Amino acid sequence: MVEPASIIVSIRNLSRSFGNVRAVDVVDLDIYAGEFLTLLGPSGSGKTTVLRMIAGFERPDTGTIELGGKDVSQLPPYERDVNTVFQDYALFPHMDVISNIEYGLRIQGVEKGERRARAEKALAQVRLEGYGSRRPAQLSGGQRQRVALARALVNRPSVLLLDEPLGALDLKLREQMQIELKELQREVGITFVFVTHDQEEALTMSDRIAVFNQGKIEQLGTPREVYENPLSPFVSEFVGQTNKIVMDGRNINIRPEFITISKSRKFGDRSVIGKLHDAIFVGATTRYLVHTELGQTLMSTQPDGEFSVGDSVTLSWESKKEFLVN
């Protein structure tokens, strides 16, 4: 699926400041053709600024952005072979859906018949057949989202940039769109660069994740690498939940779902005993908060079991699941 050899976007030394704030602070990043890359980070971490510089809405202070081997960092947006799906969708309110989708093709001078055919096909691709004559105001948030997607994809860009496109949707729709987006990306084979602050979204959809913090990339890797082997405390806390344990004079980090809770049995080569302080039922799993003999409260996320608050329990885990041990 992903040919690591073919780099479509190559970012070197990229920096951008707004006033005294270094929004993007010396970023290097290679994006492979056909991959789904997510820029993940809290707000203000620089991920959106990087995206906007790839699109051409912002100029870098220093550094270069190569698109298909050509330096585009000083080119205006309309001379770059990328298209963007905006956070607020940015559909033109005075045009109907089909004119919105045809907008880019019209500028390219695509002849009318072909234009219409391609726009209809894009509309079908996002499963909105028959909505062409509606105005954006007559659509729901999810439908607008799809139109924005179709409007960008119809131009067959070499890279599609998505700026928190699911942020305004409710949870159910967001989860559905995550799967649809991923499928669509496989279908069209276009490189997707996706910006989000939602770690679950990033883990669900991405081939690779670049975790941003304070204008820098803290870690770049597959979802599994980033989740199971975070290289910094920031990454471990931002992506998933982490128990920070001080044990035998060492700092240990372990995910709550790798800690087994039981009355007295041990599962794994590490264990600690404690008292069950609280059990929070969250559906598929239950979060157990245990006051341990170490003086720390640890969280264990496990299927619901027969424990009552106040019980003495044993927490255990495999030491190989620990990370950032020092």
Added chain:
Amino acid sequence: MKNSVSTWMHKRPKLRLTALLAAPTLWLVVAYLGALGALLITAFFTIDNFTGNIIAKFNLGNFHDILTDPAYRNVVLRTLGIAVSVTIICAVLAVPMAFFMAKIAKQKSQKILVALVLTPLWASYLVKIYAWRTMLEPNTGVMDWILGPIGIHSPGFGGPAIIIGLSYLWLPYMILPIYAGLERLPNSLLDASGDLGARNFYTFRRVVLPLIFPSLVAGSMFTFSLSLGDYITAQIIGGKLQMLGNVVYQNFSINLPFAATIATIPVAIMAIYLWLIRRTGALASL
């Protein structure tokens, strides 16, 4: 109880509405509609040519005179031409100005720019028009003094002077609604257009202009109607040129019904203008 009055009022929504709207309704009905009604009725009266007294009888004579006398038709067309020119000049100047204010200038300077656009409105109308008189005075005016050496001369007093003066006076009324319209226009729409391959002029024509059209219409209603009704500017820098307002002014003391008839013309033109605008659908999104 402290709140007894509000509690009592709270249970009587109709009384609350009456209290809220009594003053504005009274004002609207008596001062505004009343005056307009009186104007319309008077327009159909005539005067006794011998005594000069008003004859309060329904009569279409005034309208007949105005429609058949080419002198009056010329005044109507001239006034219309001036109002249209002023509106076009204001729009052409205001759109780039408002665009700079709303989309390019920094947040901090935006407020200063709005204040600067408003400052001319603080000065008296008369002062500004007399200032233009000094500017445009042939041979001795500021314009001839500064631009004369490079061959540009004042147009003198007349139609062009009126258009310059009125455009200057009403420009803020055009800038402000367009500025407000552009502020409401999300920047992401401009980004999206560029992202889809549009150069700036294409974006302006296909995205910005259609979306600020209602604001342009709002501004034009000010510049157009204010120009239609003006007579002081024509009096001060118009030379011998007359606008509708001047004819009203001249006839006011000698033939009041005729002045009233003339005064209905701008009202009728405005009504037609609003009707045309309504057909474009721009009023619906104001």
